[in-house]
Amino acid sequence: MIYFDNSATTKPYKDVLDAFVTVSQAYFANPSSIHSKGGESERLLQQARKTVSQLLHVKPQEIIFTSGGTEGNNTAIKGVAMQYATRGKHLITSAVEHASSFETFHALETLGFDVTYLPVDEEGRISVDELKAAIREDTILVSLISVNNETGTIGPIEEVGKLLQEYKKIYFHVDHVQGIGKVPLSFTKAGVDLCTISGHKVHGLKGTGILYKRESVLLSPLLTGGEQEGSVRAGTENVAGIVSLAKALRMTFEYMDAGVRNMEKITSYMRDELEKLPSVVINTPKTQCAPHILNFSVEDVKPEVLIHALDQKEIYVSTRSACASKQTGASRVLLAMGMKEKRASSAIRLSLSYENTMEEAEIVLRELKKAVTELQEIMR
Template sequence: MIYFDNSATTKVHPEVMKTFVAVNEKFWANPASIHEFGHQTNELLQTARKQVAEILHTSADKIYFTSGGTESNNLAIFGLANKYKNRGRHVLVSAIEHPSVLEAAKQLMKNGFEVEWIPVNSEGVIIIDALKKLLRDDTVLVSVMHVNNETGVIQPIQELIAYIRGNSRALIHMDAVQSFGKLPVDFAEMDVDAITISSHKIHGLKGSGLLALKTFIEVEPMLLGGGQEYGIRSGTTPVPLAVCTAKAIRLAQDHLQANASKLKKMTDELIHFLVSFPAIKIISPSNRAPHIVSFSVRKIKGEVLINALQQKNVIVSTSSACSSRHTKTSHVLKAMHLQDEYIKGVIRLSFSPLNTKEEIDQFKKVFTNVMNVIKGD
């Protein structure tokens, strides 16, 4: 099987799985227990937290382990907006955010906040001039994803940050689920206030991730109870998942440059191949993350192409795993004003360092044969 759907989820790294088994076998105590076994388990948890904090350049007590990207994004949106609502109740969110941000923002509206959507251009890039017009003195939060999960477009984060910092007191949340491990991501590199990371996008385990805050930034908790995770996320912390999240983050960070270079070379080769088909339009812009290629076949439904490739043991997806099972057109593609003849035929190829040159070569052969059958050439 050739698996090119790594933006949906990645295969667990053998070292991460090895760590998961070891921690479950040796450190299965509740880290909140006061006995020595619980203390030892808590020490392991805090070591994992410190390791992540060092990589992201923040304080260890600002790393909150969660169940993944969706929970982390919800915690950021609700937690920051509510904590700092004395600054204002105006929130800005880009029009192409992940549903876990969009739906949380819509809920804020029901809770008395005013939310406005920052438009993007035809490449999916935030329109800076539009942001400048929307930003207000009472804007409390701006949420922008670093890399879009459907097209791979990289947002001009540094330019956005510079304007927001210079013209408001708004907090900045960055969804880095698709960028961490492919691009530099940390609080020293980017002057944001909150960063979301999901473990299973970087060869970690599903059901785990984190929200990281810049030192001195606070959030209001969403889960109340025993006060775990510094009172922000109550409930017994799953130490094996937290430790494995830290392991996946360390592996991704240690091999960042080499992996990014490898992925860019593979996706550049694929784009060069795909543009040779007259019916294909490349959706991903030139300013894209190294691991995502989004394209569309004119007047062909994406599901048709996916099924045809699947019969040849090639796994790809439509715009995103979160929307591929629904018939609604992607909100990202709508925001980009993609032409009607292409909007139903979008395919996303997404890669990881585990993919090989041999898989790329095999994909070319399979894809050419499938296209000849579908187009009747």
Template sequence: MLYMDYCATTPPYSEVIETISECMRIFYGNPSSLHRVGLEAEDMLRKARQVTASALGVKPSEIVFTSGGTESNNTALKGVSAAYRSRGRHIITSAIEHASVYEAARQLEADGYRVTFLPVDETGAVSVRDVEQAITKDTIMVSLMAVNNETGRIQPVEEVGRMLLQYPKIVYHVDAVQALGKIRTDVKAWNADLASFSAHKFRGPKGVGFLYRREGVNLVPLLAGGGQEMGLRSGTENVPVLVGMAKAVRMAVEKQPEATARMYGLRSILTERLKHLENVLLHGSPEAAGMAPHVVHFSCPGYKPEVVIHALEERGICISTRSACASGEETPSRVLQAMGLGREEAATGLRVSFSSEHTEQDMERMADELERVLNTISPKTGGRGR
């Protein structure tokens, strides 16, 4: 099986699996308990926070452990909006954000906040100028993703962060879920006040992530309870999984420069092949530097995407339609429509995402099998051709 759906989830590093297993066996205590077993678990939790913070070049106190990207994003948007509502009730985000930002913003809109959903250009990028022009005296937050989870388009988060230095009262949040381990991820260079991460996107365990919160940024917590995570995220911490995530963070950051270069090479092979296939339209920037190295996104107008996916699966290849959260929907992609694509193209998007451990032969195989599938399936009905 050739698994090429790394944007949806990634296979954990074997070292991470071993670390979690060992930690579950030895450090099973509740880190809030005062006895020795609890204190040992608390020490492991402290070390996991230190390792995570060190990998990102931030302070341990600036790392808030969560259940993943969705909780981190919701905590950022809802926590900031509640903490700074006396300053204003205007939030700026974009039309292409992940559902956990987009829908959270819609909820805030229903609660009386004014939300500006910025447009993107035909390549899927937000304009720094549009961000600045949307700012008003009531703006309390800007939230943008570093890498779009459908198309792989890199967003100008560093340039936006630089511009926002002129507006010190605006809280800047970056959804970095698809960035860590793929592109340089530097929350300080981004001038981010908050940044969201999810472990299973960089070969860590599922159900765990973290929110970088710059020192001095206030948040109203989503969960009431025992006051864990510096009072920002109540609930007993899953110590073994957090330790495993910390290991995955360190490995992802250490491997990133070499992995990025290799993945760009693999991406080039696949995109060059797809450019010459009939009925295949590539999306995103034509400039490789504007795209994340691990994603190739394209449409096959006239073909049902689920039929193409299952036909490829029969040939031993796993890819996806769009965000895993919306992969079962038949409606056109909100992201692709924001890029100006028509309903048919926006409803037939396909996403290939891979790792640095894939090979040149894997890319060739993917292109070969896609070509065979498109020649086999009837483009009108989505069924088998003659």
């Protein structure tokens, strides 16, 4: 089995699974309970919060544990919008955001908010100058993805953060789900006020996540009914999931330097080989791109047919974001980058983890070339 769909989800580390089981069995009490067993769970929860805050170089009270990227993005975007609506109702984002952000902005438009969707160039990046021109007196939030989940394009996050230092009433949210563990981001240096991270993208468990919230930022909560997570997210904490998430993040950071170098070698090799095929065009930019994502289109071959052909060889890849992988038609992200309908409708995404090997890449390429040739002959 060769798994090249790590942007959709990663396989949990064994130590992460072990931590989840151990905590589930031994520390099952509600951390809000005032008895000693509840106190044990509470101490474990706070230790995990401290571990995560140290890894991210922020304060423990700035860490909110969530169920993942979708909740984190919704909490940040809707939370700022609702909290500061009396200050202004103008929000800025881009045309290539993940669906969990993109659709959230659409939902806010129905509630009377005005959203500017910045266009991107052929490599999928916004213009900082265009962002500056879009800022208005009533702008309260800029929300951008740091690493595009389909193409791997790295956005100008630090440049945007530097610009927004001039606008003290505007908050800056970053969707760093695809960037964590692959593309370093200093929240302080980039002037980030809110940042979303998902556990299952870093070999943690599904249903776990982190929202970094700068201490001075106030959020209107999505979930009410309790004082958990600084009164931002009501509900009994998933202590086992949170501890396993802290473990996954720590292990990811430990392996990151060597892991990123490994992924860079593999994606560079695969890009070079794919570019030799006349029917293949690469959609991921050559520079300023994440080390783990390679997106390309294959002429005259339906991506879902190619995926199923590789699946029969126990090779697993995808078309786009897992949230949209079952949709047919052109990729919204690729269309926004100026690609024609045909190219944007035939994209394949390869996405790696630290554990993938060059030998696996060679097998994938061999089977990919074979499948493309066979499918193109059938289509003629």
